[in-house]
Amino acid sequence: MWRRWSVPKTVAVVTAMLASMLVAIGPVAVAQSGPVEVGMPFAGQWAYNAPVAPPYSDSNSSHPSVHHTPGAGHWGTDLYGSEGQAVKLHLSHPGGAVSVTRDSSSTTCGQSLRVTVQVNGAAVGQLYFAHLANVPAGAITPGMTIGTVHAWGCNPGRHVHVEFRNNANHACYTDHGSPGRVVGEAVSLGMLGSSNTGPRQACVTAPPVGQPSALPAVTVAVNPNGGHVLFGRGGAGELTHSWQEAPGTSWSAWNSLGGAITGQPVVGVAAGGGHVVAARGAGGDVVHIWQSGPLGPWSSWVSLGGAITGTPAIAPAVAGGNVVFARGVAGDLTHTWQSGPGSGWSAWTSLGGSITSTPVVATAVTGGHVVFARGTGGDVVHTWQTGPGTEWSGWTSLGGPITSDPTVIAGYNGGLVAFARGAAGELTHRWQAAPGTDWYGWTSLGGALGSAPTAHAASVGGGLVVYSRSSSGNATHTWQTTAGGAWSEWTSLNGNLT
Template sequence: MLHPDIQNRSLFINRRSQSFYLMKLKILISTGTGMLGVAVAVLLAASAASVSAQSYTWGTTLVSGGTWMTGHGVNVFWNGTPNCNPNYVGGNSYTTYNGTQYYTGEQYQCGELPFRLYTTLGWYLGAWPDTYAYQMYTSPPAGMQTHANGSGYVPVPGDCVVWNTAATTDTAGHVAVVNYVDGGHVYICEQNMCNYGTAILNRSGSNGSTLARADGWGAGALLGCVHSPNNPNTYINTHINPCVARTSDGRLELFAVDLSGNMTHNYQTSPGGSWAGWTLLGTASNLFATNSFPAVGVNADGRLELFAVASSGVINHIWQKVAGSSAATNWSSFTAFSSSVSPTAKLAVGNWANGVQDLFVIGTDGVLYHNYQTAPNSGWAGFVSLGGSWQQDGDIAVGRENDGRVEVFVIGNTGNLYHNWETAANGTSWNGWANIGGALAEQVRVAVGRNSDGRLEVFTLGTDGVCYHEWETTANTPGTWSSWGSLGGLWKVDAKPFVGTDSNGALEVFLIGSTGNLYHNYQSGGGWSGWLSLTGSFTQNVRPCVGMNQSGKLEVFLTGPSADVQTATESAANSATWSAFSSLGGSWN
């Protein structure tokens, strides 16, 4: 069945001009015969010379749908000759949603990409009622929200970026789709503009909302962005994703990426004491996505080691030269692993029983990989597949069994929680993925802790907004788990549960509620305390972290209402009472 707006639609123009600017040509309509295609490669930038030197068969897949918009994109196709093809050479595109087929434009003009994407996701069904790409901004369907270039609006994944006509020979304009955004750039996917299918827009001006192509290729003035009210994505650079560890001399050290994309750190000047203030880690040339997810580990000899994904998608690490000192001179330079992932991929790190660090990440192919040190405090083996098919930005939780075996947890696209574990401590053999159930949203955070008797316990949010937990029935038996139990509450599904362990071994879970207060729930007397407010005024989807001071007092860190980092500490080890929140400074959104 065709979309009703398409069934009686007449043939619009079929331009044949060979002008470079006509690469974007018409975004819609033809009644020609269908011909499917696929195209695009996952390179983020290239020179015009390198582009013209490349040649693909028409319909080649340049970017696979599973590699952009955190796995929710659609295939990006090559339209040919050699940068673009202004002529109508394909057939009509049809996309099925909920069993109904909708016309989604001409293969593979620029507008066909957002039409197919929006129909696939259910945001808008079928082609838009426009003739040219620029009209997607000037006369979009009812309900679509337009934001002029430089207006202060920062686009989100799935938004359309629209260009005006470039010259008298070009009446079409161009449209692309936002993949992701970081502090300095907007990363787009596009058809009929280049034979990479991807490009970068530089951000400047008010709130970084003035966008311009980094490659300088021939497109007219950038008009602005179009946002669908059905697009659930929000601008996620509003909060940092801090991580914390304790140095060998007992001080907490905190790490976060600032608004310029630089890695910074802040550390206690003495155990449990005052904080030194935020300073640069590495150099200003080391750039990371501002919404990236760094992870900090501890070497067997006590040296901290930080892992982060650069804005290029390459995983970097930096480490203390000797254990203890947080001084800039005691840190190495950032060094890259020979791997590339999504710039917003989440990293997680654990330790084998012998102290070897093990780093986990989901690749652009959706597979979970890990890279481990060849010996304690030593070099790295290289990334090895642990299999599976996961969202690229899915949360990874790492725990360790009481017998020393590392265990990793990931939510699958079925909404179930899966886990995989070492078959022997300090070994390279893994059991394989096992399903421990649940009804979870893929984007939620999973937190894991170890009970005082050695049993692992996981915490997450269900699709109903309730906090759930599940635990091993006996220590060191990863194949046997309880059923899911409720810890109550009603939380946004993008709230981020996190867990700490008190010095007496009791687990303590934290969540931000709809009131903006931070709540905690801790083990007590064989049960749980229930949710208690620690006060505060926070956004529910900020990503906190927790560390333990040398004194045994837990301390939490999260982005505050004034865009600073806020912290609160237990009044004493194992206490139910906490300090008021205080600021560690910085400006993070």
């Protein structure tokens, strides 16, 4: 049953935070165009003809730096897969609404598809796919299956030819290394509307996996004095932060902590009780910086290595240090951990799986970690430890479909609640009645979301509150006023966010 409730105190806090962020970060445009990130249409071999050494040539390799582009694209490549494998159109933009229109196309081998990609109605480029089978008729939308892999016999092997074309700015490719490397579905393939200066170029900065962004593009933590501190990525790619001296007080100016990060920062607790901030570095590794104690000075930036896509996640390790989870370049879940507070970090170790979003970490009823993410089928998948520091389970699906990163929080009864944007843009959720029990089915909470949701405990009433960016660009939220109670109608916080 839908009811309108009185606005909780959280609204005032968040409204002040949003206002300060909008002033500090600068003008925010409502309409945006490019760049659009394009993900691998299926899990397969990247740029494959033969695993040869440079210099590559069209005769021995389909590396994008040399591969032919019969459609006059800025670059092209061949992606090799299995017979009948679904080919999907993975597109994302950090702020705008991505759509496509179908264009006429042809190929001498099999079926083809050409689409114009748009952000908020403005064209940013074209994509051309050739040697497909089972291309659907009618309108094409982001995320849908646009055909299947098939061996037509007129070209060697089972592959799909892909071309990027952009008229305003050059398209670029994400260089996955030697031809023949297996790359997971939805892992970054390249960008339309990049800042590169010519055709057949690797992206200047390897783009992170582009999933719908959470609200806002900053991370919030609590200082020992009870005030909040906000961390975000500045205009020059540095880590920047702003803080309160006490709860409810005014905010400091934004102050740089340096570094070169390519995505949203995440925050944990350092050995001395201060903050530790981790993010994806410019080289695709995880970099971090920490305080020596509560409100103490900051260290220099230190790399944890790894090769990740997107935003990492950080959580307390059983032994008292931290553990960092991230999506690897092959689309798997990978992690590194400390054996104790302030100790060194382990080697990166894969937990398998095939995920297309930033991982989300919670604590299982066993005391171990449980990690959630979006799977290649658009469902929510998760894996967990059977106890603190123990082995990991296999991957299990919670169904869906969802169209954003999931977010997970403990409910009033200790069970977990998972929220995500549904296939129609609504907020949908699934929950446990008690810790470790079965999950209820997916249930819609309505709304029209333009980003992934983020969930928090409400400041009053004992319920939960969920924030998102609406499809019109405003901050919006819905909340419970009692633990496990009914949800309010959606209420705008304005903001014109991107």
